[in-house]
Amino acid sequence: MSTHTTPRAARTPQAAEIPAARKRAYAPARGQRARRPRQFTSKAAVHAVLVVFALYTLMPLTWLVIASTKNYRDLFATNPFALGDLNLVANLQALFAYNDGIYARWLGNTVLYTVVGSLLSTLISVACGYAFDKYRFRGKEKLFGLILVGILVPATVTTLPLYLLFSEVGLTNTYWAVLVPSLVNPFGVYLARVFSEGYVPGEVLEAARMDGAGELRTFRSVSLPMLAPGFMTIFLFSFTASWNNFYGALMMLSDEQLYPVNLGLYAWMKNVYQQPELYPLVIIGALVAVVPLILAFLGLQRFWRSGLTAGAVK
Amino acid sequence: MAVPLTTPAKSRTPAARAGGNRRNERGAAALFMVPFFVLFALVTLAPIGYAAYMSLYREQSSGLGFGGTERLFVGLGNFTETLADERFLASFGHIALYCAVYIPVMIGAALGLALLVDSALTRAKRFFQIAYYLPHAVPGLIASLIWLYLYTPGLSPLTDTLATLGSDWNFFGKDEAFFSIVNVSAWQWIGYNMIIFYAGLQAIPRETLEAATVDGAGAWRTALQVKIPMIRSTVVLTLLFTIVGAIQLFDAPKLIQLRAAELGTDWSPTMYIFAQAFENRDYGQAAAASLLLAVVAGVLSYVVTKLGNRWKAA
């Protein structure tokens, strides 16, 4: 099934342009006068449904933005969708001042766990998947079977075993405890093999070898650039997985200094009864964490979409 | 990780040219694959092995317990005890119920919205796609956190509105909390899957749709008789992946449980494992439960892949 994936995934961005053309194609068939009023009501109904659902998806984020501007008292005292006194800046200051600026540290940790972790993870996966595709050696398919087994067993179920093992060797509560597990992405290897089949023609490699380039240089300067879209897709998968990794971080980390943002917010959230002033901080902290992700998502839409379709046919 | 990739390469290059393609390829393959497999062994295989070992033992105290603990070999005792623990079985029951409610709602909504956005009537397709997909850019824990606050009386616009409407719906009530969890998942995933379905709909050849229109099929009939069957395999795959995801459910119930204590700290299988390890400090049984969950997840994923291949072939 994999081989079908690549072309489709790659085509998706263009596919988005199709609807306009298709709409035009429909138009004449629908143009009968008798159907006009009905079409109008259908149109209204369709849009009503779509808008209602958009309200559902956007409402929580809208609330988050509004709530971020409120101080503790206004949070409880004012209408949830009404703006109180604007305390956005004060909240931001409080967020970054609290506990000697621990939140900034959490952001830094999150970047380490997600961006750096995913870059490394993707590089490792791509190299491995590329090797599976381009080199011949004994036991290759058996080894690939191991990758498939790795895909079948989700990381969630090995988290506690990993905790027990790391605890035995004193690796819990370190950066490694969260970073190392995120480097392993069997599905990324699988995708990389597929992408390598699709994007890197064997002839190009032969040509590079003829020119006397070593295997590593060929990979770095010829294959890797050709694999760039695939790299991006795998990176995004890995990125999504690591920013969603709350379970692992919750088990592994006890030192606040090592927390990613989500674990930090969780810790604050659990203390709001005892420290009510944390309410606004949790809210603004969530906003500050989400905004870059949303911007990244909007900026990288093309890759998200291809990643999505690749995931769908996994 | 880039470092180990480069070091051995230098010494290898001259020999490679002379030694022939075959050896060269083996060496390069090893070079590209070693990082992944070393990490894979460390992060997936070793922990499973260690958990298997741990699951055979139990920390036992005696008398009042103040004399310290000793480690007893219990064979498969932890497994039989886990399988006999009604809370462990109940956690799977909760997930089954969750699937029964969540999957029809989520798939139905995603499919319906995909068809609507795909329909010729809809304008601003781009906007709707982004609006629907946006929740997925929010990390799972933060999404749960936002909803937790939206369920909270005094903070939330929802509870106030419901109260004015005369409803006494309590999002954290014994029965209602279940739906609060379902809703968080739905919010996160409907848009994601809608985009996948939409991409599938976009890939339907235009001629097929035109043929249907020429045959006089209206929008409804085209949707039901042409479009849905064409993306059937994608829908089934999504369904299966959703089930695999569901048995790993942690973030949303963990957070909702903070306010809805009646759910219990072992509501889902992953929560059960967490509670066994960190509340009851029964690491042996937590390890056994992890392995059992790994088997369930592995078998489910395997079935999913097999079915997926069948559907793909069909």
Place this chain on the structure above:
Amino acid sequence: MSRTSRTARIALTASIASLSLFATACGGDDRDSGKAGSDGGKPVEITYWSATAGAKETVDAFNKSQKDIKVTFGLVPSGPEGVQKLTNAIKAGNAPDVATMDYSMLPEFASAGSLEDLSGASGALVKEKFPENINSLVNLGGKTWAVPFDVTPIEMFYRKDIFEKHKVAVPKTWDEYRAAAEKITKADPSVKITNFGGGDPALLAGLSWQAGAKWYGTSGDAWKVDMTDAASKKVATYWDDLLKDGLASKTPLWGEGEQKERATGKTATIIGAAWSAGSFPVSYPDAKGKWAVAPVPTWDGKPATGMYGGTSFIAPKGSDTEAAAEFIEWVTTNPEAMTARIKSQKTPSSALPANEEMRAVAAKEFDTSYFNGQDVYALAGQAADSIVPGWTWGPVNGAVVSAQGTSGADHTKALDLGQAAAEKAIKDRGLKLAE
């Protein structure tokens, strides 16, 4: 904002301190290196983790006061995870030398071999300098496992204005309390006597304690569990009836819902503890002057109370107990420690130190203007004297709390669930269960 958040944080120290919210954990390899250097005239280095505001300043003062021991402080997140964190650290062999722990978790850690026996180093101290009625909390199986920090007698906070408006006398017995509830709710159906919708099994435990129950005990080398005795059942039924009859609100303890009801005057009383007082100015700033404190109602009109929360100092497994005990003694009994702690806070906490000499210092620093000058500390001290002696926590309280938490507002069910969970967990751990 930053000013508010600081005072808020500090004012709530007491509640944090007293609710098993003492977290403790994370990597401290300093310890081993510290021990190595202990002989050459250099001070012994030990680590101490706590989540309390003011703990750091206390440590600084200790380090300044002497030259033999140098304490390295680690601020750790508070929250019920504290228990988990400490477990992790002990398991991974990097626990601190000193940590703070809720009384209710002591037997669980002690019976799992996670604590150092402090009998030798602190046994005499506990006997001489702390009230006798709480000795049973830290002395278990004939050994001393912890040194008390605060006592947490249950008290009743009440809205003077509501009681006056409806011409109701402040109840002294639980019968009067119910009568007051009936009168107030009849006059104004939106006002309830209190909220008691579950959410904190520790309060049910404390009220059972007051009624004479002993949930846990030992007999020979076996644990006894008795949560379904007549006294506990009487308490559970009493509250279940108040809820059923619409006299108490079903809003759970510790939630935004409770916050809203209390802040808007829908709650006539709060069953709290000594440490609760400090959180009032922060949580209900608009009700300044309206709240007052009274002894909690009793069953027979004679003074008696139980405890709700409370913190002690422990030495986790692997700790340098001698140095730890010295630091612990200073922190729990030396007025300098209390002064250092309180001076660093803008709003002093209302935690009632277990050691009597410390109480005077704490009382002097507490600003009673919120309570119209009422001597909150004197009242808490009297309440502390009336704590029913002999209560012991059990070795599986974590499992019990989890199980009881699922019962919602049904307190009778909470007792049954707790009993079953305790019996199962005790057997699972290989401990001996009496009968």
